[in-house]
Amino acid sequence: MNIHELTVDSTRTAIAEKRFSASLVVEEFYKKIRAENGEINAYITFSEEQALRQAKRVDDLVAKGEPLPALAGVPIAIKDVMVTKGIRSTAGSRVLQSFIPPYDCTAVQRLQDAGAIILGKTNCDEFAMGSSNENSAYGPVRNPRDKSRVPGGSSGGSAAAVAADMAVAALGSDTGGSIRQPASFCGVVGLMPTYGRVSRYGLIAFASSLDHIGPLTKTVKDAAILLQTIAGHDPLDSTSADLPVADYAKELEKPIQGLKLGVPKEYFADGLDREVQAAIETTIQQLAQAGCEVVPISLPHTAYAVPTYYVIATAEASANLARYDGVRYGRRSAKSRTLADMYRNSRDEGFGAEVKRRILLGTYALSSGYYDAYYLKAQKVRTLLARDFEHVFQQVDAIVTPTAPTAAFKLGEKTDDPLAMYLADIYTVTADLVGIPGISVPCGQTTTGLPIGLQVLGKHFDESTILRVAHAVENLAPAH
Amino acid sequence: MKVTEKDVTYVADLANLELTEQERQNLVKDLNSILEFVDHLNELDTSNVPPMPQVSHRYDAPEKAGSTKFMRPDLHKASLPREAALQNAPDSDGTFFKVPKVIEK
Numbered sequence: 248m249n250i251h252e253l254t255v256d257s258t259r260t261a262i263a264e265k266r267f268s269a270s271l272v273v274e275e276f277y278k279k280i281r282a283e284n285g286e287i288n289a290y291i292t293f294s295e296e297q298a299l300r301q302a303k304r305v306d307d308l309v310a311k312g313e314p315l316p317a318l319a320g321v322p323i324a325i326k327d328v329m330v331t332k333g334i335r336s337t338a339g340s341r342v343l344q345s346f347i348p349p350y351d352c353t354a355v356q357r358l359q360d361a362g363a364i365i366l367g368k369t370n371c372d373e374f375a376m377g378s379s380n381e382n383s384a385y386g387p388v389r390n391p392r393d394k395s396r397v398p399g400g401s402s403g404g405s406a407a408a409v410a411a412d413m414a415v416a417a418l419g420s421d422t423g424g425s426i427r428q429p430a431s432f433c434g435v436v437g438l439m440p441t442y443g444r445v446s447r448y449g450l451i452a453f454a455s456s457l458d459h460i461g462p463l464t465k466t467v468k469d470a471a472i473l474l475q476t477i478a479g480h481d482p483l484d485s486t487s488a489d490l491p492v493a494d495y496a497k498e499l500e501k502p503i504q505g506l507k508l509g510v511p512k513e514y515f516a517d518g519l520d521r522e523v524q525a526a527i528e529t530t531i532q533q534l535a536q537a538g539c540e541v542v543p544i545s546l547p548h549t550a551y552a553v554p555t556y557y558v559i560a561t562a563e564a565s566a567n568l569a570r571y572d573g574v575r576y577g578r579r580s581a582k583s584r585t586l587a588d589m590y591r592n593s594r595d596e597g598f599g600a601e602v603k604r605r606i607l608l609g610t611y612a613l614s615s616g617y618y619d620a621y622y623l624k625a626q627k628v629r630t631l632l633a634r635d636f637e638h639v640f641q642q643v644d645a646i647v648t649p650t651a652p653t654a655a656f657k658l659g660e661k662t663d664d665p666l667a668m669y670l671a672d673i674y675t676v677t678a679d680l681v682g683i684p685g686i687s688v689p690c691g692q693t694t695t696g697l698p699i700g701l702q703v704l705g706k707h708f709d710e711s712t713i714l715r716v717a718h719a720v721e722n723l724a725p726a727h
Numbered sequence: 728m729k730v731t732e733k734d735v736t737y738v739a740d741l742a743n744l745e746l747t748e749q750e751r752q753n754l755v756k757d758l759n760s761i762l763e764f765v766d767h768l769n770e771l772d773t774s775n776v777p778p779m780p781q782v783s784h785r786y787d788a789p790e791k792a793g794s795t796k797f798m799r800p801d802l803h804k805a806s807l808p809r810e811a812a813l814q815n816a817p818d819s820d821g822t823f824f825k826v827p828k829v830i831e832k
Contacts (some may be wrong), residue, residue: 345815346815347814347815349807349811349812349814349815350807442782442783443782443783456780456781456782482799485799486781486782486783488783548771550767551767551768551771553764554764554765554767554768555768557761557764557765558765558768565742569742569743572743573817574817574824574826575812575815575816575824576815576816576817577815577817578817579817579818583827584827585827585828586826586827586828586829587743588827589826589827590743591743591744591745592745594743594744594745595744595745595746598744600750600753603744603746603750603754604754604757604758606742606744607735607738607739607742607744607754607758608758608761608762610738610741610742611730611734611738611758611762614737614738614741621762621765623778624768624769624773625765625768626778626779626780627773627776627777627778627779628768628771628773628776629778629779630773630776630777630778630779631771631773631776633779665757665760665761666760666761666764669761681782682782682783
């Protein structure tokens with residue numbers, strides 16, 4: 248068994264055909280994890296005992312010749328912002344250092360119901376706040392493709408685990424680009440579904456109107472298979488959409504000829520690295536040669552997306568993170584005499600610098616006298632951004648752009664300048680604000696061998712089309 | 728400089744955050760630079776634009792008057808057993824969460 252070659256698809260098939268057992272797969276992955284995780288730091292917590300138990304269950308089904316569920320024996324890593332019953336869930340924060348959730352996140356539950364095996368919980372920026380994975384209380388993650396560089400964030404551990412063959416696939420979360428940007432930096436596929444497509448129940452909240460759960464995988468087909476498993480209505484999330492789920496893997500087989508692909512000029516302006524630009528433009532030309540119609544478009548409010556995002560996301564975060572007060576769960580400061588001291592000391596000891604910065608910014612934007620100028624203003628600009636896309640989607644089927652303005656940057660390069668860090672999300676935040684789906688797929692590399700990702704954005708609930716385009720890109724890309 | 732040290736102290740109080748002197752100074756600098764960037768939003772005339780607080784209401788068919796699309800029936804359902812709910816409590820007496828005394832005599 249060569250674990251480097253295992254995909255969601257091939258793992259299940261090999262187990263079903265008795266080429267190897269689920270238990271052996273799990274053991275091989277832990278072997279790899281033990282060898283590599285010390286340096287890469289992709290995982291915070293392991294669930295080996297439970298994983299071996301789950302594998303045994305799959306092997307028993309195989310031995311009895313019983314039908315196997317869709318993801319039987321597939322080893323998957325879960326970003327540590329999703330709660331897992333009985334497995335520590337930290338959100339990358341000291342606040343939740345010893346938090347053992349009493350229930351499962353719906354998306355994780357659905358994976359397990361389909362026979363998937365949870366290997367452990369992956370590192371991430373604290374409460375998913377960051378673009379480099381350097382804001383984790385459990386140390387930074389290193390990019391497996393170049394260990395002096397960041398893996399991106401905030402789902403950096405999930406992206407690195409897949410890129411370093413420490414899991415066949417992973418779940419991440421995306422609030423401003425946190426699935427797609429690390430996927431781009433680590434050379435894997437990252438899919439953010441439409442808002443409402445996948446339940447957020449059990450996702451530790453950062454910004455509730457922007458948070459999404461989605462897969463990080465080696466192939467587009469794997470992303471389609473995982474989406475199909477986790478998508479669909481959940482009565483436990485009132486924003487989850489009650490709409491039918493497509494057979495996404497089957498949709499990939501449809502031809503791309505005749506699809507109209509919009510290329511927004513605002514995504515190719517100042518700040519875009521030349522090598523990234525060249526790789527994206529070459530791929531777009533290849534898509535045109537493959538029969539797509541390339542349409543120049545404009546999304547005129549693009550430059551306003553990052554400031555809009557940092558008002559709305561921090562405002563929602565300041566409300567969501569008020570719950571960490573040391574009363575019911577999470578860290579409680581030992582040194583407090585009064586209740587008010589306990590709140591303040593627990594939060595002071597628990598939160599890192601970026602989380603404090605965002606809570607303060609969000610509280611400021613919501614405070615009396617500033618609400619209209621910041622929070623309400625940002626919500627109105629959000630409408631303008633949504634209208635940009637509604638207008639363009641009358642002319643095109645999907646939009647292609649770079650996922651990030653650069654390839655992976657060095658550890659420490661942007662840690663002293665929050666604004667520079669926020670601009671790493673410049674091409675991804677708009678889709679979160681508007682609620683449309685987006686996928687990042689590898690489309691080449693820099694001369695120094697760093698992966699470059701192409702982003703495909705689609706209409707609401709039209710994951711099928713962006714998966715199809717990404718699948719085509721995957722088949723174009725030269726082997727590397 | 729729009730945001731002063733006094734503003735940061737006031738907002739930190741609202742958010743129940745304790746700050747060291749160094750943190751306070753850094754945050755004055757960071758908040759000013761971020762808000763200067765956010766002020767670009769004022770280049771846009773939004774006087775006739777409605778706010779968009781949620782995605783679902785815009786695309787998942789707007790909720791009609793009297794519709795309960797985004798509402799669930801208010802039914803009595805089993806909740807987490809007390810033992811499980813208290814399992815992560817920093818301090819409890821087995822029935823309630825315990826906190827430092829709120830009212831001093």
